[in-house]
Amino acid sequence: MAMATDVPKDGFRLSMLIYDTRYRSYTIQLVVLVLFALAVAWLLNNTVQNLAARGKEFNYAFLWQRAGYDIGQQLIPYTNDSTHFRALLVGLINTLVVAFLGCIFATILGVVVGVLRLSNNWLVSRLMTIYVETFRNVPLLLWILLSYVILSEVTPLPRDFRVTDEMEAAGEAPNASMILFDTVAVTNRGTNIPSPLFERGLGTLDLGFMTLNLTFWAVVAVIAGSVFVNRRILASARAAQAATGLRPVTWWKSILVLFAPVIALLVAMGFHLEIPELKGFNFAGGILVAHSFTALLIALTLYTAAFIAEIVRAGIQAISRGQSEAAFALGLRPNRTMSLIILPQALRVIIPPLISQYLNLTKNTSLGIAVSYLDLRGTLGGITLNQTGRELECMLLMMLIYLTISLSISTVMNLYNKSVQLKAR
Amino acid sequence: MSETHAQTVTFVRDTMLPPVAPPVGERGAVKWLRENLFSTPLNIALTVLGVVAIWWLVSSSLPWWLNSVWNASSLGECRQIVAANAGEGATGACWAMIRERWHQFLFGFYPPSQWWRPILAFGLLFGALAPVLFAGQKRSLTVLLGAVLVFLLITLYLAGAPGVPFALAIALVLGMLALAQMQPGRLLWFTLIYPALCFWLLWGGSVWSPIVAMAGFGVLYAVFRLASPMIGLAPAAGVGIVVAVLWWLYAEGPVVSVVQGVLPFALQSINSDQFGGFLLAIVIGVTGIAFSLPIGILLALGRQSDMLIVKTLSVGFIEFIRGVPLITLLFTASLLLQYFLPPGTNFDIILRVIILVTFFAAAYLAEVIRGGLAALPRGQYEAADALGLDYWRAQRLIILPQALKVSIPAIVSTFIGLFKDTTLVAFVGLMDPLKGVTQIVRADINWKGIYWEPYIFVGVIFFVICFGMSRYSMYLERKLKTDHR
Numbered sequence: 001m002a003m004a005t006d007v008p009k010d011g012f013r014l015s016m017l018i019y020d021t022r023y024r025s026y027t028i029q030l031v032v033l034v035l036f037a038l039a040v041a042w043l044l045n046n047t048v049q050n051l052a053a054r055g056k057e058f059n060y061a062f063l064w065q066r067a068g069y070d071i072g073q074q075l076i077p078y079t080n081d082s083t084h085f086r087a088l089l090v091g092l093i094n095t096l097v098v099a100f101l102g103c104i105f106a107t108i109l110g111v112v113v114g115v116l117r118l119s120n121n122w123l124v125s126r127l128m129t130i131y132v133e134t135f136r137n138v139p140l141l142l143w144i145l146l147s148y149v150i151l152s153e154v155t156p157l158p159r160d161f162r163v164t165d166e167m168e169a170a171g172e173a174p175n176a177s178m179i180l181f182d183t184v185a186v187t188n189r190g191t192n193i194p195s196p197l198f199e200r201g202l203g204t205l206d207l208g209f210m211t212l213n214l215t216f217w218a219v220v221a222v223i224a225g226s227v228f229v230n231r232r233i234l235a236s237a238r239a240a241q242a243a244t245g246l247r248p249v250t251w252w253k254s255i256l257v258l259f260a261p262v263i264a265l266l267v268a269m270g271f272h273l274e275i276p277e278l279k280g281f282n283f284a285g286g287i288l289v290a291h292s293f294t295a296l297l298i299a300l301t302l303y304t305a306a307f308i309a310e311i312v313r314a315g316i317q318a319i320s321r322g323q324s325e326a327a328f329a330l331g332l333r334p335n336r337t338m339s340l341i342i343l344p345q346a347l348r349v350i351i352p353p354l355i356s357q358y359l360n361l362t363k364n365t366s367l368g369i370a371v372s373y374l375d376l377r378g379t380l381g382g383i384t385l386n387q388t389g390r391e392l393e394c395m396l397l398m399m400l401i402y403l404t405i406s407l408s409i410s411t412v413m414n415l416y417n418k419s420v421q422l423k424a425r
Numbered sequence: 426m427s428e429t430h431a432q433t434v435t436f437v438r439d440t441m442l443p444p445v446a447p448p449v450g451e452r453g454a455v456k457w458l459r460e461n462l463f464s465t466p467l468n469i470a471l472t473v474l475g476v477v478a479i480w481w482l483v484s485s486s487l488p489w490w491l492n493s494v495w496n497a498s499s500l501g502e503c504r505q506i507v508a509a510n511a512g513e514g515a516t517g518a519c520w521a522m523i524r525e526r527w528h529q530f531l532f533g534f535y536p537p538s539q540w541w542r543p544i545l546a547f548g549l550l551f552g553a554l555a556p557v558l559f560a561g562q563k564r565s566l567t568v569l570l571g572a573v574l575v576f577l578l579i580t581l582y583l584a585g586a587p588g589v590p591f592a593l594a595i596a597l598v599l600g601m602l603a604l605a606q607m608q609p610g611r612l613l614w615f616t617l618i619y620p621a622l623c624f625w626l627l628w629g630g631s632v633w634s635p636i637v638a639m640a641g642f643g644v645l646y647a648v649f650r651l652a653s654p655m656i657g658l659a660p661a662a663g664v665g666i667v668v669a670v671l672w673w674l675y676a677e678g679p680v681v682s683v684v685q686g687v688l689p690f691a692l693q694s695i696n697s698d699q700f701g702g703f704l705l706a707i708v709i710g711v712t713g714i715a716f717s718l719p720i721g722i723l724l725a726l727g728r729q730s731d732m733l734i735v736k737t738l739s740v741g742f743i744e745f746i747r748g749v750p751l752i753t754l755l756f757t758a759s760l761l762l763q764y765f766l767p768p769g770t771n772f773d774i775i776l777r778v779i780i781l782v783t784f785f786a787a788a789y790l791a792e793v794i795r796g797g798l799a800a801l802p803r804g805q806y807e808a809a810d811a812l813g814l815d816y817w818r819a820q821r822l823i824i825l826p827q828a829l830k831v832s833i834p835a836i837v838s839t840f841i842g843l844f845k846d847t848t849l850v851a852f853v854g855l856m857d858p859l860k861g862v863t864q865i866v867r868a869d870i871n872w873k874g875i876y877w878e879p880y881i882f883v884g885v886i887f888f889v890i891c892f893g894m895s896r897y898s899m900y901l902e903r904k905l906k907t908d909h910r
Contacts, residue, residue, distance in 0.1 A: 122461035137891035
């Protein structure tokens with residue numbers, strides 16, 4: 001029987017740092033660390049020298065100076081007298097709004113296209129293949145520029161909407177008309193949509209550093225409350241089903257709880273829509289949505305949806321046929337098979353790549369600069385940077401913000417991913 | 426009934442009736458239509474919707490395509506011709522714009538007398554790629570090199586290339602064709618010298634600077650071979666790199682000027698701001714692709730490594746690059762590098778952009794390759810260890826071939842993404858085909874208001890290149906497939 005012998009304990013020699021695998025990794029790590037530290041020191045030293053040579057110093061005080069430029073789309077109050085920091089916030093919100101809406105629309109469109117691409121219908125699946133391949137193989141920038149150009153050059157002028165007395169007398173229609181029951185007007189200056197107005201709004205609350213729109217937050221609070229109560233109702237129904245085997249009827253309760261309080265609140269506050277009207281040479285009233293926003297949203301949605309469609313298709317195809325056959329053998333109807341058997345399993349395959357598509361979409365909103373959409377890149381990394389000349393501070397702050405957004409999205413989505421993954425014991 | 430034999434029964438069928446054709450609804454086109462287009466009410470609705478969509482697309486765009494105008498000097502003239510040919514109010518494409526400006530879309534402001542240089546570089550690119558794309562397949566190699574030869578013959582003639590480089594280029598490709606018949610493996614040497622050749626062709630200047638720069642690699646190799654028997658592989662490689670860097674930093678300039686003084690041989694040098702259009706996109710895209718793959722592999726290995734510091738640095742680099750938009754990195758290239766580099770350094774903007782684009786793609790590739798590494802069963806690593814292979818041999822012979830094979834589709838889609846992202850260089854003032862050139866064309870008073878034509882032209886070229894890449898990846902996947910599923 002062979003005896004295991006101890007490794008002979010030689011004295012430590014310097015050459016062991018290179019030739020002995022036990023110590024080599026320490027040597028390598030030390031070398032890497034020193035090189036890295038040297039590189040960082042070199043970069044920092046250069047930066048300090050360059051800043052000194054230019055007579056600049058590294059600080060963020062400029063954020064509290066007057067910005068002095070206007071931003072077209074502002075979801076929080078902003079004037080050109082506000083600070084650069086305020087402009088940054090406006091830009092950040094614009095980025096997040098496009099990213100959020102884009103993710104929602106792209107997911108809906110992508111899922112529909114992905115499912116249709118697998119359909120038995122020869123014509124529809126071919127059409128969807130053409131859509132996916134066209135959008136995936138052409139740069140996003142082209143779609144953004146093209147949608148912007150089409151929106152601003154093909155749409156009618158506001159004056160084309162005018163109905164003059166002679167035209168009325170002759171019974172002629174104007175050159176252009178509003179869409180969606182005469183509530184939305186698409187002109188070459190932007191899209192005019194109705195704006196919500198309240199006769200008896202709750203006013204605003206001034207907190208010193210920011211003002212709260214109480215009307216808006218009241219609606220949000222009521223909706224959140226309704227959703228919470230609805231979840232309680234569903235939970236108690238599930239408990240009843242588990243205890244007695246009979247599920248109480250809940251659909252009317254859900255509808256009542258979800259919609260009645262909001263409608264009551266809106267009616268109580270005197271909610272109505274202000275519809276844009278042609279006054280003089282332009283539309284007045286309502287909200288003017290700039291074409292840069294619409295074009296960016298359309299392009300991002302169509303482009304990302306093509307990628308999501310492929311992800312959804314791959315996810316559904318990854319589920320073996322035996323799963324759906326087994327479900328049919330159990331007597332489940334096709335829609336129940338889809339919702340109970342296929343989708344929960346497909347989601348596991350779909351979600352990780354979907355996260356990276358959401359991240360890509362968020363990062364791609366920075367292309368809004370091509371159509372002068374003032375997002376974070378346009379305010380902080382654009383006009384503020386050019387006005388103050390503080391490239392280093394602006395770029396570092398902007399990268400930090402984008403990094404934070406990306407990391408938070410991936411954290412949230414990874415949590416969701418964990419909740420749908422297989423629970424392995 | 427066991428006593429009933431065939432012979433005892435009164436009737437036995439000995440010939441079969443001829444089979445009857447299936448009912449009309451179950452054969453031919455009708456069956457296909459029924460199964461593929463009209464199987465369920467939902468399907469019928471989808472088919473109707475699809476037909477309506479196609480009808481709408483065709484009816485609104487077909488006249489536009491049919492009324493295309495190829496000869497005009499302005500958009501107004503185009504519209505007049507369309508109105509004269511097809512009647513008032515008809516729409517028509519105005520391809521005359523492409524006819525007049527195609528060279529800006531392809532070359533930017535590259536001087537027309539020198540167009541043969543990018544054309545030659547583009548043709549030879551495929552010569553250099555051939556041994557990589559179709560390793561050891563004589564037939565495919567011959568076909569590709571033959572196509573390169575024909576392409577170069579025609580386009581160089583059209584571009585009016587001077588006689589000597591024309592003859593040299595054709596001789597070079599013919600030589601490669603001959604080599605492909607005899608020793609296809611040797612073609613890789615051309616791939617190795619191609620980067621220097623391409624750089625010299627595109628930017629011009631003295632022929633000696635790329636040659637001396639490439640000689641740096643020769644110096645590295647020579648030092649490595651001389652030193653490795655004495656001090657071992659890793660230290661020898663380190664010494665070689667140090668010597669090569671010293672060569673590039675201190676010896677290159679003087680050597681080039683001396684040799685150039687003795688043998689003056691140079692091409693007209695072209696400034697980076699004259700590059701534009703697809704020339705720029707392809708230069709950035711191809712260089713980025715070529716350099717990002719090795720960096721990406723190293724980063725992926727670093728991320729999988731057991732060494733804490735190496736791993737942390739790799740993870741930090743990858744997550745940082747993946748967390749910020751490419752535009753901010755490009756702005757770093759154009760605005761911030763002047764802060765990070767020693768005062769007074771200023772190097773070419775295209776080179777700066779290429780470096781940042783390469784890092785960007787490398788971080789994405791690293792994640793893709795990490796996926797491939799993670800998909801390998803543990804046993805492969807253990808088997809490599811059991812065979813006594815050291816780390817690099819195990820990676821090179823066992824791990825990476827399998828991991829890269831698994832991740833081919835994702836690697837190629839990263840490459841496609843990189844190529845599409847080259848359009849973003851427009852934001853740092855370079856003339857990409859989409860925003861840069863199209864903006865210039867659309868700002869011209871003659872072509873003001875034209876939008877479909879330039880975007881369709883550029884979009885189709887991008888589509889062809891990207892679609893081609895994705896098809897190649899599918900071919901490669903099939904070729905390398907070794908499992909039996």
